[in-house]
Amino acid sequence: MIFTPLATTKLRHGEYVQFGTDVITLNPDADIKAVNLFKPFGLFKTNFDTVNSAYKKIQASSLTEQIADEDEDRDDLFLGIWGIAEAYLYHPDIAYVNHAKLLLNHLKSYGKGVIKASYPSETASIKNIIYDWETDNNLKAAITALHLTDWKDLLNQTNLTFESLYNDRLKNTTIIADITTMRVAKADSIKLWRKFLGALEGQNTLLEDDPKLGPQLHLIINRINALHDQYQTIITIRESKAAARKARKESEKAKEQAKDAGTKTDTEQPTEPK
Numbered sequence: 001m002i003f004t005p006l007a008t009t010k011l012r013h014g015e016y017v018q019f020g021t022d023v024i025t026l027n028p029d030a031d032i033k034a035v036n037l038f039k040p041f042g043l044f045k046t047n048f049d050t051v052n053s054a055y056k057k058i059q060a061s062s063l064t065e066q067i068a069d070e071d072e073d074r075d076d077l078f079l080g081i082w083g084i085a086e087a088y089l090y091h092p093d094i095a096y097v098n099h100a101k102l103l104l105n106h107l108k109s110y111g112k113g114v115i116k117a118s119y120p121s122e123t124a125s126i127k128n129i130i131y132d133w134e135t136d137n138n139l140k141a142a143i144t145a146l147h148l149t150d151w152k153d154l155l156n157q158t159n160l161t162f163e164s165l166y167n168d169r170l171k172n173t174t175i176i177a178d179i180t181t182m183r184v185a186k187a188d189s190i191k192l193w194r195k196f197l198g199a200l201e202g203q204n205t206l207l208e209d210d211p212k213l214g215p216q217l218h219l220i221i222n223r224i225n226a227l228h229d230q231y232q233t234i235i236t237i238r239e240s241k242a243a244a245r246k247a248r249k250e251s252e253k254a255k256e257q258a259k260d261a262g263t264k265t266d267t268e269q270p271t272e273p274k
Contacts (some may be wrong), residue, residue, distance in 0.1 A: 006228035
């Protein structure tokens, strides 16, 4: 195989659109025609136009824009609360410091990765965080003492507004149709891309030693491999972060279970024989 691997099916919609755009931009028709691959590349380009068009319609939706705005606002509020709590660690009054430590430990159990998760996942996490702040007496006291009640309420309202807009978009038949078109066209596009790579590899086998066409084929292959490396790195980083988050949560869960088990053992008294 002459191509560096790229898990194209793991690219998110926006990433795939950018990948396809980069491929087409870096390989002008003249270069493709020179190595007799215009037909398979042309099929890929035609299908990719459908992918790109559907994606742009989804992004251009007024609901999509509102969702993006609300998502940015809730991210800023979440980070703002985190930042304020960190600032209180330097307060001269130890009571404020203790409240800040408690709140930060709670926030760290979710991690700043909350705001980088998928839309539904972030919505659920913020709901859980707010629930904890409103039901746990110690956390409730910390929020009050650090003057974060207004911040908490605004984060909650922004998150609920986001959820409402997101659900409205899911019910929007026009957007649903565009999303469906996008998914189907993307799957077809990936198949056509693989067919083009197969045709390119075949041409390279036949013409690798051709003094004129060999260098041209190598140029196209090197461009593609550079893009494959770039986008595979994006996937690898994302998966590594996801694995690290999962491992951290499992570790924290194991520690809590061990702590609970130890507490239970300490409170159990041995039964004296009669």
